[in-house]
Amino acid sequence: MRKHSSDNFMAGILDSLAQTSKGSSANSSANSSAPTMSAAQILPRMLDFVLPGYGFISNSILDFLGLDINLLLYAVLGFVMLIQLRRVFDSATDMLLDRCTYSFTFDSESSMYKQFTDWASKVGIGLGARSVRIDIKDPDINSLLSLKDFNPLSNDAIRSLPRKLEILPAYQGHWFWYKGRPYRFAHGKREKKEGNDIIEATLSCISLSSQPLTNLFADILSVAHQEEISKTYIFWPANKQRRASEWHRPWKHIGTRQSRPIRTVILDRALKSKVLWDIAEFLDKDTASWYSDRGLPYRRGYLFVGPPGTGKTSLSFAIAGVFQLDIYVLSLQDISISENDLMALFNSLPSRCVVVLEDIDSAGIKNRGTITKLKTTNESSSATRSSGRKSNENDEDEGHISLSGLLNVIDGIASKEGRILVMTTNALESLDPALIRPGRIDLTIEFQLLSKQDAWDLFDIMYQKKPSNNVQPQSEKESSLSEELAAQFAEHIPNKVFSPAEVQGYLLTHKHDPEAAVKGVQAWIEETLEKKRLDEEKRKEAEEAKKTASEELEKSEAKESTSTTANEKTEGNIVSKTKTGS
């Protein structure tokens, strides 16, 4: 039934068209100037047939309003056709992309992603897109600090810093041109893992080979490399939750620092070059095979010994900068790090890096000997029993990582080849010899308190002008003046009394005024020595009080145990007397 009516409908339309066309051809023979039905008339005719009266209405609108609704109709039809064409184009492009595209994928947690977005922001990739992501770059606080009239108490100072926008490719797909080729950057699957969004990113290129993409990545890496040359990447252990997750590296990138120039670390020249040559030789391309040919583990260990603030950490950072290595800093004082964590942390180190184990003396490493001693003491000593402490409590006090656990990590089978281990300590004598035996520690460097010459060097480092900082290099006159000031300054500093950190702290209070630093140094020395003296007195008093308290405790415990023994004896006598009496 329905088919029948639709047949009628089509027949009607064709009839109507045929009549028009017949009429037109008849007329055309009679009158060649008579209008024939043009393509433009087909739609109105069809509509007239479907909606009787449409022709009348459209003519009336044309007559009265001068508006040709047929034109509107064609515009709508054209628009619909365009949309359809776009769909066809999209699916054709998808098909083309599928067949003729190369894609490289990386995830948002990878360092590749960071390097791509840095590159995109630098090259302005996001700028061509109609939809971009924007972020605000951190204000350049360094530039503010270098201003003479900077007042840290004024909130406005920080607020007034210009903040720059960072323009990045949007999360949806985005085409861009690079070196005459179209590339597409898109974010894909987003997954939530351990509270973190991990997004898959894809960079594609229409090409029959992967070469253009490889070239693009080479460009990205070379831009990143230029930046990295002067930077040191710093890693710390990630928090416990992330460390436990199989999705994350146990290390967290916590920052990137301008590499510390080696000349800014004050250390005996011969020692400095000894350690640098040693590392250079270790990192030489032939050294790894030299080690493996001889069955030696390809690792190097250094021990930096010296009082606090003498440059042990600074030298570690400078070494990382000189050799372009990332630095992994680990403190065993972090009680959340278990032996298993330590193992995972060491196992996931890259093959070339500097790993710094800070303050290993105060880390509370459980010493094999100490544990045995404690256990024996606990078993035999009634004094310890009476204090109510259990042996495992003592073990915990001793530290959460055992010496054997640490040794295992440092040179066990799983330990990474090629890493440079730096252990720092303030107290060499408190270290277990096993920890620093040759093979684990290959070179020990001693750091000292400041000599007069060191004070001279430190002053020079603090006030030298660098041509690279848009500051004019020093003239000869200026340079001889600053040498004179450095000499005067060094003259005041007593030999081997202050650490470089202490003197640096003082100089920082006169950052832009070397004359004032020289003028005020004597007063500072006296004040600091007096403070040190008072601190030392307090420390001694506290030590004395602790000693007296423990002696008193021992005495009272001894008294208690004597009276217990006497009571037991008396009780024994009473019992024996009673027995005898009975």
Ligand SMILES: Nc1ncnc2c1ncn2[C@@H]1O[C@H](COP(=O)(O)OP(=O)(O)OP(=O)(O)O)[C@@H](O)[C@H]1O
């Ligand atoms: N030898 C040095 N040369 C240059 N700067 C130094 C030196 N020693 C210390 N400093 C300065 O003192 C500060 C602390 O130095 P650093 O952390 O390297 O000392 P450290 O010996 O590792 O101390 P700690 O034993 O307390 O860890 C840094 O800002 C550093 O610039």
